[in-house]
Amino acid sequence: MTTGRFGVRADVRDWAIAVGVAVALLLTGLSGQHSATGVGLLGHALLVAGGLALAARSRAPVPVLAVTGLCALGYQAAGFDVPAVAYLFAVYAAVRAGHRTLTLVASVLLLAALPLAALASLHDTGAAFAQARGALEIAWLIAAGAAGEALRQAERRADEAERTREETARRRADEERLHIARELHDSLTHQISVIKVQAEAAVHVARKRGEPVPAALLAILEAGREASRELRATLEALRDDDSSPPHGLDHVADLVERARSTGLDATLTIEGQRQDVPAAVERTVYRIVQESLTNIARHAAATTASVRIDYRQDALTVRVDDDGRAAAPATAPTSGVGLLGMRERVTALGGRLRAEPRGEGGFTVQAELPVARLSTNRPPVDRPPVDRLPADRLPLDRTS
Numbered sequence: 001m002t003t004g005r006f007g008v009r010a011d012v013r014d015w016a017i018a019v020g021v022a023v024a025l026l027l028t029g030l031s032g033q034h035s036a037t038g039v040g041l042l043g044h045a046l047l048v049a050g051g052l053a054l055a056a057r058s059r060a061p062v063p064v065l066a067v068t069g070l071c072a073l074g075y076q077a078a079g080f081d082v083p084a085v086a087y088l089f090a091v092y093a094a095v096r097a098g099h100r101t102l103t104l105v106a107s108v109l110l111l112a113a114l115p116l117a118a119l120a121s122l123h124d125t126g127a128a129f130a131q132a133r134g135a136l137e138i139a140w141l142i143a144a145g146a147a148g149e150a151l152r153q154a155e156r157r158a159d160e161a162e163r164t165r166e167e168t169a170r171r172r173a174d175e176e177r178l179h180i181a182r183e184l185h186d187s188l189t190h191q192i193s194v195i196k197v198q199a200e201a202a203v204h205v206a207r208k209r210g211e212p213v214p215a216a217l218l219a220i221l222e223a224g225r226e227a228s229r230e231l232r233a234t235l236e237a238l239r240d241d242d243s244s245p246p247h248g249l250d251h252v253a254d255l256v257e258r259a260r261s262t263g264l265d266a267t268l269t270i271e272g273q274r275q276d277v278p279a280a281v282e283r284t285v286y287r288i289v290q291e292s293l294t295n296i297a298r299h300a301a302a303t304t305a306s307v308r309i310d311y312r313q314d315a316l317t318v319r320v321d322d323d324g325r326a327a328a329p330a331t332a333p334t335s336g337v338g339l340l341g342m343r344e345r346v347t348a349l350g351g352r353l354r355a356e357p358r359g360e361g362g363f364t365v366q367a368e369l370p371v372a373r374l375s376t377n378r379p380p381v382d383r384p385p386v387d388r389l390p391a392d393r394l395p396l397d398r399t400s
Contacts (some may be wrong), residue, residue: 016054022051028082043078046071050086057093065090069110076117088144088261095148182236196224248282259293265304272311277371284345285318292320292365
């Protein structure tokens with residue numbers, strides 16, 4: 001059933017046309033001299049059926065073309081000299097849907113069969129041909145087909161223009177991102193590097209002389225390092241080229257293995273039946289695991305971590321747990337860059353993110369991402385738990 005505002009409007013329009021044509025055909029048939037029983041009733045029924053069939057012309061143009069053509073033959077055979085108006089509407093709908101050859105063949109067959117149908121009721125060849133010509137004028141048929149083809153071409157050009165606009169907008173957005181990345185790199189990278197190097201030199205000199213290092217100087221040094229990390233992460237995000245092969249669910253195991261190689265007891269568990277999910281969801285899951293494991297390695301002092309991916313009927317859930325240090329909710333400072341980035345990615349896909357300390361200790365990052373039901377030929381995943389890993393890119397603040 002068609003849903004939505006525009007779908008309902010199209011259905012109402014189709015039904016209005018169908019009822020209007022059926023009424024017009026029936027009134028035309030009633031104006032003739034036909035009996036109220038037997039063949040006459042059958043002819044009236046075929047007139048109404050041919051008109052009402054047009055209600056489905058947008059959804060099933062080819063069956064409607066066949067039904068209206070057969071109804072036209074039927075009421076011609078019953079002696080009703082009524083134009084095949086419903087068939088002309090069906091021709092328009094079929095050609096608009098792209099069935100040009102099939103419509104042409106069906107129309108030729110109908111033109112050949114109409115005189116035979118009329119002959120069955122008139123038994124007069126000349127009169128039968130005249131009635132058939134009146135029932136389906138060639139000019140009307142050509143006009144209906146031409147109108148359908150013209151509208152089909154117009155819709156195709158409109159679709160191509162829309163795709164071109166989208167591609168142009170996407171290209172301009174990519175160019176703007178790269179421009180911003182270049183500007184940030186040229187204007188900030190050098191200055192931040194100077195600040196960091198000068199602060200490191202000052203700290204080194206003070207310690208070499210045995211002098212106490214001012215707290216303000218240490219704060220400047222740490223701020224410079226953090227600014228440098230955040231700038232690198234920002235530039236990487238801005239320069240992210242979607243045309244390159246993206247990291248997705250198939251690469252999460254590599255993240256886990258890399259984290260394990262650093263000494264973290266990391267495991268990966270996949271539950272549910274593997275299904276195709278949108279590429280944006282795959283990339284988001286990869287980034288969540290990557291940033292979470294990076295955060296664990298840098299800030300949590302954890303010994304174990306677990307990554308769990310759960311395929312559900314209409315959602316994909318990813319959860320990362322560790323047994324490291326975690327700030328209590330009441331004292332947790334403002335979200336860091338890593339957590340903020342994860343939240344933005346998840347929210348953009350209509351999902352939910354939960355990142356908080358656990359009561360029994362450790363920290364949990366869990367995201368639930370909605371996925372469209374896509375057909376898939378992939379077999380269910382039957383992988384043993386894999387040990388896992390942290391990534392070494394996109395810094396994630398532990399504070400959340």
